Amino acid sequence: MDYLTVKEAGEKWGIGSRMVTLYCARGRIEGALKKGNLWLIPKDAPKPQDTRRNPSKR
Template sequence: MNYITLKEVAEKWGALLCRVHYYCVGGRISGAVKIAVIQFVPKNAKKLIDVRKKKGRN
């Protein structure tokens, strides 16, 4: 399986790096692994929905 860094995921999803890190630490991204001090996410991971946003608002 191919992995990408959190920075690459943040750019791909249009999210903040700290938010993607929060998702990894919380176990919300399946297949994410931590090797030494660097976290990796599968290339085909699906973007998570930000539950803080309400429907009908931008």
């Protein structure tokens, strides 16, 4: 299986590397592995939905 780094996944999904790291730490990216201090994200993993905003509350 091919993996992406946090930086590569962030560029692919158009978000910051910190947000990708938070998704990994919270278990929101299926198949993400932590090797030492490096997160490995499967190339085919979908971008998790951003749950910080709720459009129905506007």
